[in-house]
Amino acid sequence: MSAVPVLRVSNLTKRFHGVTTLDQVYLDVHAGQIVALIGPSGCGKSTLLRCLTWLEQPDDGFIEVAGKPLGRELMPGGVVRRHSRRQIDALRPQVGIVFQQFHLWPHMTALENVVRPQTVVLGRSRDEATRRGAELLMRLGLADRMDRHPHALSGGQKQRVAIARALAMDPALMLFDEPTSALDPELVGEVLAVLRTLADIGMTMLVVTHEIGFAASLADRIAFMDRGRILEEGPARDILAAPKEPRLQSFLDLVRTDHRIVRTTANPTE
Amino acid sequence: MGFKLDYLLSILPRLISAAAVNLRLAVIIMLLALVLGTALTIVRSRKIAAVNACIAVVISFVRGTPLLIQIFIAYYVLPAVGLDLSPEVAGVSAIAFNSMVFVSESMRGGLATIDAGQIEASTALGLPPHAIWLKVVLPQLFRRIVPVLINEATIVVKGTALLSVITVVDVLRTSQQIASSSYRPFETMIGSALVFLVINLAISLSGRLAERRFAAARA
Ligand SMILES: Nc1ncnc2c1ncn2[C@@H]1O[C@H](COP(=O)(O)OP(=O)(O)OP(=O)(O)O)[C@@H](O)[C@H]1O
Ligand SMILES: [Mg+2]
Numbered sequence: 001m002s003a004v005p006v007l008r009v010s011n012l013t014k015r016f017h018g019v020t021t022l023d024q025v026y027l028d029v030h031a032g033q034i035v036a037l038i039g040p041s042g043c044g045k046s047t048l049l050r051c052l053t054w055l056e057q058p059d060d061g062f063i064e065v066a067g068k069p070l071g072r073e074l075m076p077g078g079v080v081r082r083h084s085r086r087q088i089d090a091l092r093p094q095v096g097i098v099f100q101q102f103h104l105w106p107h108m109t110a111l112e113n114v115v116r117p118q119t120v121v122l123g124r125s126r127d128e129a130t131r132r133g134a135e136l137l138m139r140l141g142l143a144d145r146m147d148r149h150p151h152a153l154s155g156g157q158k159q160r161v162a163i164a165r166a167l168a169m170d171p172a173l174m175l176f177d178e179p180t181s182a183l184d185p186e187l188v189g190e191v192l193a194v195l196r197t198l199a200d201i202g203m204t205m206l207v208v209t210h211e212i213g214f215a216a217s218l219a220d221r222i223a224f225m226d227r228g229r230i231l232e233e234g235p236a237r238d239i240l241a242a243p244k245e246p247r248l249q250s251f252l253d254l255v256r257t258d259h260r261i262v263r264t265t266a267n268p269t270e
Numbered sequence: 271m272g273f274k275l276d277y278l279l280s281i282l283p284r285l286i287s288a289a290a291v292n293l294r295l296a297v298i299i300m301l302l303a304l305v306l307g308t309a310l311t312i313v314r315s316r317k318i319a320a321v322n323a324c325i326a327v328v329i330s331f332v333r334g335t336p337l338l339i340q341i342f343i344a345y346y347v348l349p350a351v352g353l354d355l356s357p358e359v360a361g362v363s364a365i366a367f368n369s370m371v372f373v374s375e376s377m378r379g380g381l382a383t384i385d386a387g388q389i390e391a392s393t394a395l396g397l398p399p400h401a402i403w404l405k406v407v408l409p410q411l412f413r414r415i416v417p418v419l420i421n422e423a424t425i426v427v428k429g430t431a432l433l434s435v436i437t438v439v440d441v442l443r444t445s446q447q448i449a450s451s452s453y454r455p456f457e458t459m460i461g462s463a464l465v466f467l468v469i470n471l472a473i474s475l476s477g478r479l480a481e482r483r484f485a486a487a488r489a
Contacts (some may be wrong), residue, residue: 011350053393053394055390055393055394055479082357085398085399087397089396089397089398090396091396092393092394092395092396093395095394097391097394099387099390099391102391103385103387103388103390103391104388104391105388105390105391105392105406106410107409107413116405117392117395117396117397120401120405121395121396121397121401164389166395168396169396204377213279
């Protein structure tokens with residue numbers, strides 16, 4: 001394991017109108033790891049991902065991406081220096097995020113969605129960006145969908161375009177917010193397959209999910225969050241087989257007895 | 271005094287060449303209104319309370335007073351505060367200012383229908399604010415307000431006739447000049463009405479074609 005983690009979150013705290021949503025979160029994700037972030041609804045999972053791309057400004061704590069501070073940094077002498085929008089934007093391509101609702105640009109074709117951020121943000125030539133975009137879409141099985149606009153794509157196809165759009169920026173880390181939740185249950189296996197292909201190319205990922213079976217079959221490590229804190233983190237097998245935290249135990253009991261989830265997670269573990 | 275078709279036909283060439291003035295001014299006005307209306311929309315979207323309060327006062331003035339009075343103000347009142355504008359410049363400024371407000375109002379309405387998630391996705395990818403406006407927001411906004419812009423263009427074309435009262439020699443003023451020497455107001459007024467009608471029909475028609483092409487591009 002390399003010394004510098006791809007993602008290091010320390011003491012991250014976020015309050016909304018005085019209500020603490022993230023409470024001193026610590027998390028390291030190392031190169032090539034897939035970490036599943038699980039926890040009950042409203043515990044702050046999405047808020048954590050949003051803070052990691054600085055869409056939400058944390059009130060306290062630090063984020064480091066591949067050793068570089070994001071958003072604010074601790075200077076010698078204990079002074080905290082806030083970064084400018086320009087500095088933050090420069091680091092943002094390093095963190096790819098795929099939202100629950102994908103948020104593609106509806107006025108551009110699938111290919112253009114993937115090409116445009118490369119030319120605008122990374123300054124790549126159109127040719128190079130198009131080559132890279134087409135290659136990614138092809139690898140994600142969208143070779144015959146590149147010229148379509150998002151409204152003419154299925155949910156699963158939109159998700160893959162969104163993944164390609166983020167991957168084209170050559171991120172060090174990919175974040176997924178509930179990749180299975182906006183899609184039909186039958187597609188869970190498909191999403192799993194797509195994320196596995198990313199794992200095969202060594203992509204580091206932090207995946208929010210409430211489907212334990214999905215987490216079990218995908219992740220190397222699982223982090224359990226409750227009420228804004230990460231209560232337990234470790235190798236996926238250990239976390240699922242021998243949870244130490246009572247709240248994690250009862251959370252696992254709850255989702256395992258939920259028939260709907262048992263049924264939908266039957267596919268990926270096959 | 272009856273209506274004489276051949277007299278109407280004989281003055282049409284003069285009216286049509288005067289229409290070049292209306293067209294030229296209308297194009298300038300629409301371009302200014304688009305640029306200024308876009309700028310105003312961007313300023314308003316920053317939600318700076320004091321700025322938006324001032325803008326709201328200006329907007330209520332523009333919407334609540336007749337365009338003709340706004341033109342008179344630009345032509346007769348502004349020189350009193352040191353801004354001595356030629357009739358054309360004063361007229362173009364007044365109508366463009368008026369139109370800018372309507373463009374901005376409809377853009378603001380369109381802005382509300384653009385999903386905030388798209389902006390967040392753009393931000394997360396590292397697009398700077400100006401690129402988000404240029405590449406993501408404005409292209410969608412313009413497409414959405416094409417019908418409003420077409421409508422506004424026809425209003426602007428009709429509005430240029432008002433500039434005849436501040437001595438701009440346009441279609442209307444030309445026809446008045448013809449009528450006062452020939453004493454045939456019937457044909458001259460019908461003639462100038464026809465000129466405006468043809469221009470606006472052409473605008474509406476090309477607007478509808480543009481809309482259909484946008485719709486086809488989206489499908
Ligand atoms: N912009 C906001 N303003 C105020 N409160 C917010 C905001 N965003 C999130 N919250 C609150 O923070 C808490 C955590 O929300 P978050 O969306 O991070 O939960 P989550 O773990 O992703 O839940 P779910 O599994 O349902 O998606 C919730 O109580 C939510 O109401
Ligand atoms: Mg969430």
